[in-house]
Amino acid sequence: MHLMMNSAAVAVRIEDLRVRRGRSPVLHGLSLDVPRGQVVGLLGPSGCGKTTLMRAIVGVQVIQSGTVTVLGLPGGSAALRHRVGYVTQAASVYDDLTVRQNIDYFRRVLGAPATDVDRVLDATSLGDQAGQLVGELSGGQRSRVSLAAALLGSPELLVLDEPTVGLDPVLRVELWELFHRLAASGVSLLVSSHVMDEATRCDRLLLMRDGEILFDDTPAGLLASTGAADAESAFLEVITRRAEEQSAGGAA
Numbered sequence: 001m002h003l004m005m006n007s008a009a010v011a012v013r014i015e016d017l018r019v020r021r022g023r024s025p026v027l028h029g030l031s032l033d034v035p036r037g038q039v040v041g042l043l044g045p046s047g048c049g050k051t052t053l054m055r056a057i058v059g060v061q062v063i064q065s066g067t068v069t070v071l072g073l074p075g076g077s078a079a080l081r082h083r084v085g086y087v088t089q090a091a092s093v094y095d096d097l098t099v100r101q102n103i104d105y106f107r108r109v110l111g112a113p114a115t116d117v118d119r120v121l122d123a124t125s126l127g128d129q130a131g132q133l134v135g136e137l138s139g140g141q142r143s144r145v146s147l148a149a150a151l152l153g154s155p156e157l158l159v160l161d162e163p164t165v166g167l168d169p170v171l172r173v174e175l176w177e178l179f180h181r182l183a184a185s186g187v188s189l190l191v192s193s194h195v196m197d198e199a200t201r202c203d204r205l206l207l208m209r210d211g212e213i214l215f216d217d218t219p220a221g222l223l224a225s226t227g228a229a230d231a232e233s234a235f236l237e238v239i240t241r242r243a244e245e246q247s248a249g250g251a252a
C-alpha cells in the first residue's frame, strides 16, 4: 500500500497513474511520492517504464488517467518550466559548439545569471573541457554537459534519466556526491538507473518492474525487509514475493 506524506514535504505526488504507449499499457495505476530535498532512485530493468514515468512527471507524456502533482502544481504547468530540470538519456547539446558556448546558450534561453555558467561547469567537473567542442567529447563528458545545462537557473526538482550510464567509477562517485550536495541545499532529485549497486547511494528507493512500483522505502529498509545482503538480491526477493502474492491472489 502507498502511504501518503504531508503534501508540503512532497516534491512529486503521483496518484493512480495509467499510461499507454502505442497500443500497450506501460504504467498500470501507480502511486508514489518523491519527498523534497532527497535523492530518490528509480530502479528497474530496461523497459519497465522508468522513462515513461519521468516523462509524465515533466509533462511531456500523454497520460490515460491519474494525477501528477509537481511542486504543488499539475505536472507540465507552464509555471513549472523553470522550476524543473530534466535530463534525458540522449544528450541534447550542440556538437559544433564548445562546452562553454552550449551552456551559455542555454543560460540565455533560460534567462539565468551569467555567473551560473562557471557554477554549473564546476559542479559537473567540466571546467577543463570548457573550451572543447562537444562533438569531440567522450560519451560521459557529453552527458555531463546535459546535466550542467539542467542545473542552470537552480531548479527545485531534477529529473535525471540514467545520468551515470557510461561514466567511469570515479566520475560516478563524484556525480552521486553532487546529487547529495544538491539535495542538502533543498533540491529534490529523481534519478533513474538500471544498475542495482547505485541503489545504496540513494536516500529512498523506488523499485519498478513491468509498470508497477514494487517497493518504496530506504535502502536500509529494503535490506531489512528482505533479509538480503545486497540490493540486487533484495530486488530479486521483492520480485519473488510479488509473484507469490499475485499467484495467491489469483488462486483465491
Ligand SMILES: Nc1ncnc2c1ncn2[C@@H]1O[C@H](COP(=O)(O)OP(=O)(O)OP(=O)(O)O)[C@@H](O)[C@H]1O
Binding pocket: 021, 022, 023, 026, 044, 045, 046, 047, 048, 049, 050, 051, 052, 053, 194
Ligand atoms: N514511443 C514509444 N511507442 C510505443 N511504445 C514505447 C515507446 N517508447 C517506449 N515504449 C514502450 O514502453 C515501455 C516502457 O519504456 P520506457 O522507455 O519507459 O522504459 P525504461 O524503464 O525507461 O527502459 P530503459 O531503462 O531501457 O530506458 C517499453 O515496453 C517500451 O517498449
